[in-house]
Amino acid sequence: NVGENKEDIQALDFVELFEKMGGKHPGYRKAHASGLCASGTFMPSNSDYFSGAALLSNGELPVTMRFSLGGANPKGDERAPGARGMGIKIKLPNGSFHTFTGNNFPVFAGKDPETFYGFLSTLLPDVNGKRDPARTLAYIQNNPSVQANAMWNKTAKTAASYANTQFFGLHTFYFQQPGEQRIKFRWHVEPSLGVKTLDKVAASQMPAMFLADTFAQQLKEETIRFTIMATLGEAKDSDIDPSQQWPSERPQVELGTVTIKASGGDTCKNTNFDPNMISAGFIPSEDPVLKMRSPAYAISFGKRLSGQ
Numbered sequence: 001n002v003g004e005n006k007e008d009i010q011a012l013d014f015v016e017l018f019e020k021m022g023g024k025h026p027g028y029r030k031a032h033a034s035g036l037c038a039s040g041t042f043m044p045s046n047s048d049y050f051s052g053a054a055l056l057s058n059g060e061l062p063v064t065m066r067f068s069l070g071g072a073n074p075k076g077d078e079r080a081p082g083a084r085g086m087g088i089k090i091k092l093p094n095g096s097f098h099t100f101t102g103n104n105f106p107v108f109a110g111k112d113p114e115t116f117y118g119f120l121s122t123l124l125p126d127v128n129g130k131r132d133p134a135r136t137l138a139y140i141q142n143n144p145s146v147q148a149n150a151m152w153n154k155t156a157k158t159a160a161s162y163a164n165t166q167f168f169g170l171h172t173f174y175f176q177q178p179g180e181q182r183i184k185f186r187w188h189v190e191p192s193l194g195v196k197t198l199d200k201v202a203a204s205q206m207p208a209m210f211l212a213d214t215f216a217q218q219l220k221e222e223t224i225r226f227t228i229m230a231t232l233g234e235a236k237d238s239d240i241d242p243s244q245q246w247p248s249e250r251p252q253v254e255l256g257t258v259t260i261k262a263s264g265g266d267t268c269k270n271t272n273f274d275p276n277m278i279s280a281g282f283i284p285s286e287d288p289v290l291k292m293r294s295p296a297y298a299i300s301f302g303k304r305l306s307g308q
């Protein structure tokens with residue numbers, strides 16, 4: 001039934017599928033295996049919408065970050081266009097955390113885990129080791145909710161640097177104002193150094209892995225910052241479907257700014273950037289893709305920490 005919408009997909013099914021797609025790599029993350037640790041600080045912005053949030057009322061806070069390449073291959077080719085990821089884990093004074101984990105595409109490949117799983121399954125090679133692009137195309141045609149992401153993929157260029165990439169949270173979250181209404185939002189991250197990509201020729205002239213060195217060099221020469229923005233949703237904007245973008249005219253407010261202080265090393269190795277691990281007052285939506293992420297990340301975390 002590969003390539004069709006299988007029902008009742010569980011987190012372990014994803015982890016096993018990722019291993020089929022990218023190979024078994026004991027000790028590594030089962031997705032986004034190749035990455036770069038960084039650390040820095042988070043400075044909150046003043047916002048009426050999020051007033052009362054512990055995340056925004058404690059001044060500057062320490063941050064652990066990880067930038068990553070999509071896929072299960074720890075030696076993935078960074079010259080290829082495609083998914084880049086970013087995890088931000090902010091530590092609050094009471095010991096709790098707020099996590100933001102996003103990707104460089106603005107819309108997800110599927111309205112639910114089943115659709116996403118079905119799509120990924122079409123990318124697997126057949127018994128003869130060959131991929132069948134026609135099968136993937138047919139799946140995209142039959143599943144409208146993967147189309148916007150497929151379009152992005154078609155035109156995506158190679159990220160020039162993690163410091164020159166936007167990252168999108170994709171899911172909807174809520175903030176419960178004390179005693180008042182719930183603020184509905186989606187977040188994304190803007191790089192202070194601007195968005196830069198490499199065209200095919202420029203990318204082909206880079207070494208297979210250049211993102212860590214490029215980032216370190218930029219950090220020596222200038223300040224790398226990321227502003228975390230919240231887009232405010234209206235009642236009619238979907239809060240359960242990450243394959244549906246909200247209208248571009250929705251207002252945006254700043255949540256705060258992350259300033260990078262160091263990169264490299266192993267500082268994020270034992271960190272789980274579970275996007276549902278968020279601080280007091282914030283509430284994850286019922287988005288089934290968001291719900292699937294916690295158990296999948298936990299399985300991957302447990303496996304890699306025990307050398308599997």
Ligand code: HEM
Pocket residue numbers: 011014015028029030031032035066067068084085086087101102103108113116168169170171242271272273289292293296297300301304
């Ligand atoms: C059903 C949907 C998804 C599944 C099953 C899934 C699964 C996973 C797994 C197993 C990991 C490795 C976790 C670890 O070992 O710590 C991972 C990492 C990651 N995922 Fe997902 N994911 C999903 C959706 C998403 C979405 C929607 C985004 C972006 C908004 C995303 C962004 C990332 C990033 C950036 C990482 C790397 C985190 C790190 O550096 O530790 N994933 N994912």
